[in-house]
Amino acid sequence: MTVTEAPKIVTSRIEFDDSNTIERFLATGGYDGLRKALSMTPEEVASEVNAASLLGRGGAGFPAGRKWSMLRKADTTYLVVNGDESEPATFKDHLLLERDPHQLIEGVVIAAYAIQAAQVFIFIRGEMALGIERVTQALNEAYEYGAVGHNILGSSFSVDVVVHPGAGAYICGEETALLESLEGKRGFPRIKPPYFPAAVGLYGEPTVVNNVETMSNLPWIIKNGGAAFAALGVGSSTGTRLFALSGRVNNPGVFELEMAKTTFRDLIFDKSLGNGIKDGKALKAFIPGGVSAPWFGPDQVDMHLDQDEVGKAGSMLGSGSVIVMDETTCVLRTAWRITRFFWRESCGQCTPCREGGGWLEKVLWRLENGEGREEEIDMLMDVCDNLAPGVSWPPQQTTICVLGSSIPSSIASAIRMFRDELLIHVKEGRCPFD
Amino acid sequence: MPHLSEDVISRARALVALYPKPRSALIPICHLAQEQDGWLRPEAIEEIADIVGVTPAEVLGTASFYDLLHTEPVGKYVISLCTNVACMLSGAYELLEHSEKTLKIRAGGTTSDGMFTLEEAECIADCNNAPCIQVNGRYFGKLSKSDFDKLVEDLRNGNLDDVVPPHGTLCRIRRAVGLEAVNGTAARPAQRSRRGRKK
């Protein structure tokens, strides 16, 4: 048994065609978690979430309960939900927004109650038109049902929820850039310190920023208890998690798996999951947690989808997206495309990111097209060293946000794991995969 | 005579009322202006500035940061073709080359009849359907070259008008509940104090 029998926590409804409607939601226990939360004190709700040790699902893996407890005491506190999902090959929040918008709203109101938020903003990536429509529709229904607005479900708690559309900028996923964007400005990440929006957030007020999937776990946690959630998984990786699998596999998709129990081999090869590599080819390399993460080779495929285990091996589970390369994949082209993405999405505030990203992209493109020289491979590493001194993991930071220090990951991985392949490009004066 | 329609202006004012500070409504209102005009016209920028209480330069300065806000005219259909890593591994660049031939434009260009703008996009979070595209924000996935050509024909002939609204229309569902309450005075829960919390 490679895939455990753990319950589906956030994807329990998506098998239904009408999973986005309030009728289906109510028929499958919807808003029961909120009802239960409102019968508890905010502190009790927060302590269940602490007991669950729910790690943030947005990329950094910070415990949600701990984040809430860091809020500066103030009259006005905001909750902001991060639905910007733009990390390449990450597409799990897309599913939750379109297919179970009421679950998100229920989770959001539970969190708003726990931290006594004055108002909630759900920031949804502007490209996700259907997601925005579905959540807006669900919000209309939730207001009417009494799950949002005044005296929620007959309690004394009131909160307003606003759906806020983004306008196309990857950097707005970074939480301080998101807050700037929500204030109607360019999405420039804020200078740290202050490190946490919990101290200085939206309009300078204490603010919790949590990911869509993080919020979507809350109804189940409150219904079943934090201990039941913590009983799933291993160590600090509790509960289940959505993994987005893409690239050279037969069955790409989003899979909800118990944390830390499943291996990358299961995810890529199991019939019910990735179902193996396309055309029966051999696995060449995979990225374990989004394009910011260093790559792994076939010898690491038996590692578990465990935040700690992957962290110790020098990479991260990050946003939960696993990208598969096979023997037909040119790693240089892959590294180039990832670098091109970061360069295009750099907000331009920091010189190493803005200039370094551009130069790295140009040199990689030359090498890929057989116009590079051998010493340029070392030059790439040298530029990476300026972006993230030591080019180690976790990266040292020379920039305002970690977009800049993420650029070296794919380049260093390609060079360290496949230097010979890069040299063939130089020697033959062309890409051997063309 | 304002450039923005009465309907857009009243929706814009309703948006302003949703936020603790008017400027937060800037980007959502830019989307509304694009819904009316297909792109952000200078006249619209001036009026948006008025509505949220900033200068037109601040609206333009903000809008120009974002890929979805267009300060130049675009086609009725903006085709965003993803070439990011998952799509690239599934033949996106070959599809891009093909689509440039079909539309007889390069990525970044607009057809002379004003129907189509073609863009090379970053990941649009639909990677399990690679290679995939968006037309005005609506998804079409697992596209072969002939699927692409058929889609273009269908769009040209208006067969997909129900699925794909003209460029600029982001959300066809209007916020119905709570809006009046928020527009009013007492109804707004925004300034709830922590002292008011349930014991």
Ligand SMILES: Cc1cc2nc3c(=O)[nH]c(=O)nc-3n(C[C@H](O)[C@H](O)[C@H](O)COP(=O)(O)O)c2cc1C
């Ligand atoms: C460049 C960059 C992009 C990010 N993009 C996202 C994103 O799209 N969605 C998201 O939830 N978090 C994203 N994050 C992480 C957020 O800054 C933040 O840690 C997260 O939203 C917190 O929610 P969580 O604790 O529930 O995970 C990004 C971070 C960086 C540095």
Ligand code: SF4
């Ligand atoms: S690291 Fe890059 S994206 Fe982040 S603030 Fe600096 S320039 Fe902007």
Ligand code: FES
């Ligand atoms: S890489 Fe193309 S949609 Fe994600």
